[in-house]
Amino acid sequence: xxxxxxxxxxxxxxxxxxxxxxxxxxxxxxxxxxxxxxxxxxxxxxxxxxxxxxxxxxxxxxxxxxxxxxxxxxxxxxxxxxxxxxxxxxxxxxxxxxxxxxxxxxxxxxxxxxxxxxxxxxxxxxxxxxxxxxxxxxxxxxxxxxxxxxxxxxxxxxxxxxxxxxxxxxxxxxxxxxxxxxxxxxxxxxxxxxxxxxxxxxxxxxxxxxxxxxxxxxxxxxxxxxxxxxxxxxxxxxxxxxxxxxxxxxxxxxxxxxxxxxxxxxxxxxxxxxxxxxxxxxxxxxxxxxxxxxxxxxxxxxxxxxxxxxxxxx
Amino acid sequence: xxxxxxxxxxxxxxxxxxxxxxxxxxxxxxxxxxxxxxxxxxxxxxxxxxxxxxxxxxxxxxxxxxxxxxxxxxxxxxxxxxxxxxxxxxxxxxxxxxxxxxxxxxxxxxxxxxxxxxxxxxxxxxxxxxxxxxxxxxxxxxxxxxxxxxxxxxxxxxxxxxxxxxxxxxxxxxxxxxxxxxxxxxxxxxxxxxxxxxxxxxxxxxxxxxxxxxxxxxxxxxxxxxxxxxxxxxxxxxxxxxxxxxxxxxxxxxxxxxxxxxxxxxxxxxxxxxxxxxxxxxxxxxxxxxxxxxxxxxxxxxxxxxxxxxxxxx
Numbered sequence: 198x199x200x201x202x203x204x205x206x207x208x209x210x211x212x213x214x215x216x217x218x219x220x221x222x223x224x225x226x227x228x229x230x231x232x233x234x235x236x237x238x239x240x241x242x243x244x245x246x247x248x249x250x251x252x253x254x255x256x257x258x259x260x261x262x263x264x265x266x267x268x269x270x271x272x273x274x275x276x277x278x279x280x281x282x283x284x285x286x287x288x289x290x291x292x293x294x295x296x297x298x299x300x301x302x303x304x305x306x307x308x309x310x311x312x313x314x315x316x317x318x319x320x321x322x323x324x325x326x327x328x329x330x331x332x333x334x335x336x337x338x339x340x341x342x343x344x345x346x347x348x349x350x351x352x353x354x355x356x357x358x359x360x361x362x363x364x365x366x367x368x369x370x371x372x373x374x375x376x377x378x379x380x381x382x383x384x385x386x387x388x389x390x391x392x393x394x395x396x397x398x399x400x401x402x403x404x405x406x407x408x409x410x411x412x413x414x415x416x417x418x419x420x421x422x423x424x425x426x427x428x429x430x431x432x433x434x435x436x437x438x439x440x441x442x443x444x445x446x447x448x449x450x451x452x453x454x455x456x457x458x459x460x461x462x463x464x465x466x467x468x469x470x471x472x473x474x475x476x477x478x479x480x481x482x483x484x485x486x487x488x489x490x491x492x493x494x495x496x497x498x499x500x501x502x503x504x505x506x507x508x509x510x511x
Numbered sequence: 512x513x514x515x516x517x518x519x520x521x522x523x524x525x526x527x528x529x530x531x532x533x534x535x536x537x538x539x540x541x542x543x544x545x546x547x548x549x550x551x552x553x554x555x556x557x558x559x560x561x562x563x564x565x566x567x568x569x570x571x572x573x574x575x576x577x578x579x580x581x582x583x584x585x586x587x588x589x590x591x592x593x594x595x596x597x598x599x600x601x602x603x604x605x606x607x608x609x610x611x612x613x614x615x616x617x618x619x620x621x622x623x624x625x626x627x628x629x630x631x632x633x634x635x636x637x638x639x640x641x642x643x644x645x646x647x648x649x650x651x652x653x654x655x656x657x658x659x660x661x662x663x664x665x666x667x668x669x670x671x672x673x674x675x676x677x678x679x680x681x682x683x684x685x686x687x688x689x690x691x692x693x694x695x696x697x698x699x700x701x702x703x704x705x706x707x708x709x710x711x712x713x714x715x716x717x718x719x720x721x722x723x724x725x726x727x728x729x730x731x732x733x734x735x736x737x738x739x740x741x742x743x744x745x746x747x748x749x750x751x752x753x754x755x756x757x758x759x760x761x762x763x764x765x766x767x768x769x770x771x772x773x774x775x776x777x778x779x780x781x782x783x784x785x786x787x788x789x790x791x792x793x794x795x796x797x798x799x800x801x802x803x804x805x806x807x808x809x810x811x812x813x814x815x816x817x818x819x820x821x822x823x824x825x
Contacts (some may be wrong), residue, residue, distance in 0.1 A: 296737045297692050325804060350664040352796075352809030378611050378717040388804045403692040403813050404717050406594075407798050410805040423610045423744045430737045484721050490639060490702045491724040495666030497811065499717050 221485035224477050228504045231473035236465040236507060237362065239263055244453035245281060246462060247414065248289070249424055250446040257422065260421035261453075261462050262381050262399075266361055268334050269374055270415045272323040276394035277415060281452045283317045285395065290444035291428065295436025297402030300425040301384060302364050303395055305444060316395060323391045328410050329371040335360060349495065353406045357498035359469035362505075364498045368408060374414040377404045377499035379422050383413040401426040404499040419464050419505040463508035477504065535799035538791050542818045545787035550779040551676065552822060553577055558767035559595060559730065560776060562604070563738055564760040575776050576695050576713075577819065579728065580675055582648050583688055586637040587697050587727045590708035595766045597631045599709065602632035604758035606741065609750025611716030614739040617709055618759055621811075630709060637705045642724050643685040645650075649674060663809065667720045669728060671812035673783035678812045680723060688728040691718045691813035693736050697727040715740040718813040733778055733819040775820035789819070 222369070243266070249258040264274050280286065284304075285424075295299035306312035351357045354366035357375065364375050375383065377400065384396030391413060399418050418425070432460050433439040453461045482496035536544070557580070563572040578588050594600065600616075607615040620626035665671045668680035672687065678689050690696065691714065698710030705727060713732050732739070747753040767775045781788050794800075794812035 296740055328805075352664045352808050352811050387801055402716070406814060407795070407803075407807045407810065409807070411798075411803050426610055427608075427741050427743055429741055475551045481721070484725075487701055489721075489725050491642075493667050493721045495722070496721065497666050500720060 220487050223486035224480040227477045227480055231467055235468050235471040235473045237468050238440055239464045241454040241461050242452050245450060246453050247450045248448040258424040260424050261415045261419050263419045264416040265363060270329050270413045272321040273394045273413045273415050274328060276320045278452060279317050279448050280395060286447050286450040288445045293443055294430050295426045295435045296430045299398040300428060301398040302399050302447060320393050325389060325391055328413055329373050332370050335372045353409060362466045362469050362503050373410050375498055376400055376406055376408045379418040380414055381416040383415060399425050465508045466507055467504040534801050537798045537800035538794040541791045541794055545781055547787040549787045551782050551783050553778045555764055555768040555775050560767050561764045562762040564762055567764050572738040573731050574738050577733045578730040579677060581735060584729045586635040586641060587708045587729050590634045593631050593634060593767060594709055594765050600761050601763040603761045606758055607751045608742045608744050610744045611615045613712040614715050614742060617713040619807060634707050639705055640728055641705060643687050646684050650688045666722060676780045676783050676817050687724050689812055690714055690720055690722045693732040694728055695730045713739050778819055779822045781818040
C-alpha cells in the first residue's frame with residue numbers, strides 16, 4: 198500500500214502498535230497533548246475579525262487576526278482599533294495579491310486625494326523608532342544574543358526567540374517582531390511616513406525578513422489565512438489588481454469585543470513560556486517522528502509557528 | 512499622494528530625478544541590467560511542462576518546472592523523464608493543497624493496489640544516501656563551511672550557497688539542495704522508501720527546511736507557480752482534497768524537448784557565478800533602495816531566489 202508523502206497523521210495509524218508507542222511525538226502531537234493550563238486566552242479586543250464578501254459558492258470568508266500586545270506597535274494598533282470601531286473598512290477591498298509575498302487591503306482610492314475616504318480623527322502618527330522596542334522594556338526569556346547556539350542561528354539578527362507568544366528578533370539594544378508567514382503589517386509611503394494602519398497586508402509566502410525593522414508589524418492571521426493565500430494573484434505591478442472588478446470586497450472588519458458576546462470568536466495560544474512549547478519547539482527543530490530520517494538540529498524562527506487555536510477546541 | 516506599501520517600482524518613478532539617479536539599485540534593477548552573457552539557457556530536456564485543466568474561465572494553466580542538473584537527484588530525475596515520455600501523468604490530478612506547505616500531484620488511486628496506474632518499466636529505485644552529494648563531487652564556489660560569515664548564518668547547515676544556479680546547503684562532508692518556495696520534490700512512503708518520482712509536490716509556503724536531507728528535491732517551478740499556490744486548500748487531513756470533484760485534473764506533463772520545437776518554452780537563469788548575481792545577492796541582503804530604512808545585513812538562502820526568466824525577455 199502506497200502512503201502519500203508526509204501523510205504523517207494518517208500513516209502513523211498504520212504503524213505497528215509497538216513502533217507507534219516508541220515513536221517520538223511529532224510537534225502536532227505535543228501540542229495536542231498540552232494541558233489546558235499551557236494555553237493562554239487571547240483577549241477579545243486583541244482579535245480583529247475581517248469578513249470578506251462571500252465566495253462564488255456563497256460561502257462566508259472570515260479571517261481572524263490576533264493583534265500584538267504591548268509594548269509592540271501600540272500606536273498603530275490603537276489606530277486600527279479606532280478604524281475598526283468607526284467601521285472604516287466596510288466596503289473597502291483586498292487590492293493586491295502578490296505570489297510568495299503579500300495580500301494587501303485598504304482603500305482602493307487611497308491614492309486619489311479627491312476620492313480617498315477620510316480617516317477618523319485622532320489617529321496617532323508614529324515615529325520610525327517605534328518599529329523597535331528598546332531592550333530594557335522587554336526582559337529576555339530566551340538565551341541572550343550570542344547564547345542562542347547553532348540551532349537558532351539567524352542571518353537577520355544576533356538572536357531570535359519568543360515573547361508572550363510572539364516571535365522576536367534581538368540585538369543588544371533592541372527587540373522587534375519578525376515577518377513570518379501570516380504576519381500582518383502596516384502599509385506606508387517612503388520614509389519618514391510609517392503608515393496609519395488603514396492599509397494592511399498579510400504575508401502569504403516565504404518569510405520576508407528583510408522587511409523587519411522597516412515597517413510596523415501589528416499582528417498575525419490566526420484563522421482563515423487561506424481566504425487570502427488562495428486568492429487569484431494580481432496581474433499589475435507588485436500584484437495589484439489591474440481591473441477593479443478583481444478586487445475582493447471587505448464586508449466588515451470589527452474587533453471581536455465589539456461583536457455580540459455570543460458571536461465573538463475565541464482563541465488561545467500555547468504559552469511560549471511553557472514546557473509544552475519548549476518541547477514543541479525542540480521537536481520542530483529535531484523531527485524524530487517516523488517520517489524523518491535526518492533531524493535538522495535547528496530551525497529558523499519562522500519554522501516554529503506559535504500554536505494558536507479556537508478556544509474550546511481539543 | 513499616498514503611495515501603496517512597497518509600490519517600489521511605481522513609486523520610484525515619482526522620486527525626484529536627482530534622488531533616482533543616486534538611489535542604490537534594487538535587486539530587480541540589478542537583474543534587469545545584467546548583460547546577456549550572465550544568463551544561462553536551460554536545456555529543453557531540463558524543463559518539465561505541466562498543463563492543468565483550464566480554469567473555470569477557460570484559461571490554460573501551464574506550470575514549467577526546471578529540473579536539477581547532475582549530480583543532484585539524477586536517479587529520480589531519470590524516472591521523471593521516463594514518466595513524462597510515457598505520458599504517465601496525463602489524466603492524473605493535483606490531490607493535495609496544504610496552506611503554508613505544499614501542493615502535491617500524482618495518481619489519486621495510488622494507494623489502491625487494484626486501481627493504481629502501473630508505472631513504466633525500468634524506473635530506478637534510489638537509496639537514501641542519494642539525498643546528499645558527497646563533498647568531493649561538488650567543488651565549492653562559495654565560502655567553505657564556517658567562513659560564510661554572519662550574513663549567511665543558517666540554523667539548518669554549516670553553510671549555504673549556490674551551485675550552477677541552485678541554492679545548496681553544505682557541511683564538511685556533503686552538499687544538498689534546499690526546500691525553498693517553489694521547490695519540487697518527490698513524495699515517498701516511510702523510510703527506506705524514497706519515492707519513484709511519480710508523486711511530486713511543490714512548496715507553496717515558508718521554506719520547509721526541515722525536509723532537507725529527508726526527501727529528494729528534483730527541481731523548482733520557474734513559471735506558473737500561481738496555478739498551484741492559489742488553488743483552494745484541501746479540507747482533508749494534511750490538505751488532501753476530500754471530494755474527488757475538488758481535484759485539479761492534469762491534462763499533460765511533457766519534457767519541453769518532447770514538444771514541437773516551435774512550442775518549446777525557453778528559459779534562462781542568472782548565473783550564480785556572475786558578478787551580477789553577486790551584486791543581486793548583496794542587494795537582497797542589504798536593501799538600500801529608497802523604501803528601506805534599515806538594511807538587514809544578511810539574508811537566508813531562500814530569500815535570495817535565483818532569477819529565472821523566459822528566454823528572449825528583456
